[in-house]
Amino acid sequence: MSPSIAIIGGGPCGLTLARLLERKGIDYVVYERDESDASVRRGGSLDIHAGTGQLALKEAGLFDEFLKYARYEDTVFRIANQQGERVFQPPEGGRRDAPEIDRIQLRQILLDSIPSEKIRWNHVLKSVTTDKDGHHILEFTNGASVSGFKLVVGADGAWSKVRASITQAKPKYSGNHYIESRINPGNPYHPTMVSKVGAGSLACLGSSKEIITQRQGDGSYRIYLGITVPEDFVRGGTVDLTDTESTRQLFLSSEFFEDWADELKDMIRHSEDFRPWSLYYMPPEAMSWKPVAGLTLAGDAAHVATPNGEGVNCAMADALSLATKIAAHGTDDIDRAVIEYEEDMFERAVEHINDGLKLGALMRHKDGPVALISFFKTAMEHAAKSS
């Protein structure tokens, strides 16, 4: 007998859903691409918001465990211009009820809360096919083939293999990349980062480019270089990110950050371990599809968006919504649960995608930080009036 629910993907969305189903006594299995729980995931620190990510962790009975790792001190946020001058800091230094946690720690908390036999590692979904009776068959690259589920949840991220069975929509390239790199505690420049940047995040904006720094749980810094480049900038060979020195030289050149402050260029001069993050988003108008019996999408698989600090929170909110609906309707009426979940998810998704596009335009405004600062000030005035 197959469990009732197959979850494809053991990211924040899939594992939160698994944990919530576990608590509700609903049978499930997770199929994950990674070879084991030791695989290191990419991506840095995540801020977990009160009404979404934190709520899901509370419902999952994991909030106290989360608090052991949560870093409230790293919620501080500042904006600088390309001369490195700090031009804006929200009240309280930007401190918010959105503590940071490293992705790897969040994953471990979730993994520790689920029986290990419920996760099938090294299962890369190749495709979902549907037989003449409407049963969905999962085919994996390791040759495994399974079926018999009442529901298959695609929580397999931006490049979901489940998505094509539900919608023709695909993520669109935004025109922008972040190039991620690190300054680890052993790096000679690390003490300067500690004294000049300190806790939290610093966003340096100018001439439609960004240098963003974010302190991680181990004290290291991630650096994100925000640039507008063709979709195949990395894949097409314009830059070889494995060649650290030539990558640094390219970003220090007149094509990118040459006319930025030396203090900021020093971050590039000392950056290591460059990785690409090409920014895609699902078209907001695609956030509505005809329900497909026995299949749904959640998290980035449903609604990958350009960065706005909500991606992981939205993914965990999806998991909470779906688990709640399944528990309310029972697995015998699971398609009804999915219809209600998708209505709720579409609304959240459209807002999330549009927010990402709007924030991206403000961050990469040709006049530097002015537009983003004015946006923050207006939002603060609204918040003050409504409180």
Ligand SMILES: Cc1cc2nc3c(=O)[nH]c(=O)nc-3n(C[C@H](O)[C@H](O)[C@H](O)COP(=O)(O)OP(=O)(O)OC[C@H]3O[C@@H](n4cnc5c(N)ncnc54)[C@H](O)[C@@H]3O)c2cc1C
């Ligand atoms: C560099 C970087 C920085 C980010 N920073 C932030 C941030 O600060 N705040 C924020 O809110 N969001 C951030 N995001 C976005 C956030 O990480 C995502 O929105 C969030 O992880 C979505 O969770 P998910 O579980 O839906 O998808 P994912 O995290 O992508 O997880 C998908 C899972 O599915 C697995 N998988 C994929 N394909 C298959 C397959 N074919 N078969 C089986 N398994 C598969 C993957 O291995 C993975 O475990 C960042 C993303 C990146 C890349």
